[in-house]
Amino acid sequence: MKEKYKKGGFNGWLGYEILEFALFYCIPRIDTKPLAKKLLKKFKTVRGVLDADRKELEEIDGVSEHLKVFLNFLRNIAVRYMEDGLYKKNLLSSPDLVFNYLNASVGSSKDEEFKAIFLDSRNRLLAVETIQKGTVNKSAVYPRKIVERALYNHAVGVIVAHNHPGGGLRPSADDYSVTKALTNALKTVDISLLDHIIIGSDGYFSFREKGEIGL
Numbered sequence: 001m002k003e004k005y006k007k008g009g010f011n012g013w014l015g016y017e018i019l020e021f022a023l024f025y026c027i028p029r030i031d032t033k034p035l036a037k038k039l040l041k042k043f044k045t046v047r048g049v050l051d052a053d054r055k056e057l058e059e060i061d062g063v064s065e066h067l068k069v070f071l072n073f074l075r076n077i078a079v080r081y082m083e084d085g086l087y088k089k090n091l092l093s094s095p096d097l098v099f100n101y102l103n104a105s106v107g108s109s110k111d112e113e114f115k116a117i118f119l120d121s122r123n124r125l126l127a128v129e130t131i132q133k134g135t136v137n138k139s140a141v142y143p144r145k146i147v148e149r150a151l152y153n154h155a156v157g158v159i160v161a162h163n164h165p166g167g168g169l170r171p172s173a174d175d176y177s178v179t180k181a182l183t184n185a186l187k188t189v190d191i192s193l194l195d196h197i198i199i200g201s202d203g204y205f206s207f208r209e210k211g212e213i214g215l
Contacts, residue, residue, distance in 0.1 A: 001024070023035060086101060091125060121157075127155075161199060164199070196213065
């Protein structure tokens with residue numbers, strides 16, 4: 001498989017073959033094809049395997065703690081690769097790059113995650129930070145913390161994003177409230193809220209694209 005990969009990458013490979021090859025580097029000297037096939041049967045795609053949480057992986061016979069860490073590592077490497085690709089780009093004119101990164105980062109999360117993307121005066125990336133995981137009082141926590149982090153990162157603009165674990169894209173009343181609160185809080189320190197993006201299982205909702213930022 002190594003020679004096959006060296007000659008043509010993953011071109012023409014089936015999903016279980018990609019997993020089989022990857023698993024070899026975690027659990028060498030055994031046939032990893034049966035485990036790769038079991039993982040793919042359970043989670044359907046390579047992405048599904050990498051997105052699976054620890055409890056789901058524990059249901060598969062043969063999945064060790066070492067393997068769970070390895071699969072998480074592969075996913076985090078992929079997300080970091082996409083994050084690094086955001087630098088030196090005008091992110092307001094590259095919405096697909098931003099969405100693809102956010103989709104990979106939080107799109108499959110079982111819990112709600114709220115992220116902030118801090119930009120300079122040319123809309124280029126300064127930093128990405130996870131502001132909160134799980135349900136909290138958004139209106140009370142997010143504006144203060146995001147203003148603090150925006151000032152720390154010397155940001156001129158901010159894009160915020162969160163996922164809807166249920167999959168729907170329609171903004172809630174709370175989402176509109178948070179967007180307004182963030183806009184007003186950032187204005188007090190001459191920083192602009194450039195967008196609020198909601199990530200669902202089948203796409204995204206952009207307040208900016210819908211003309212609803214600054215409400």
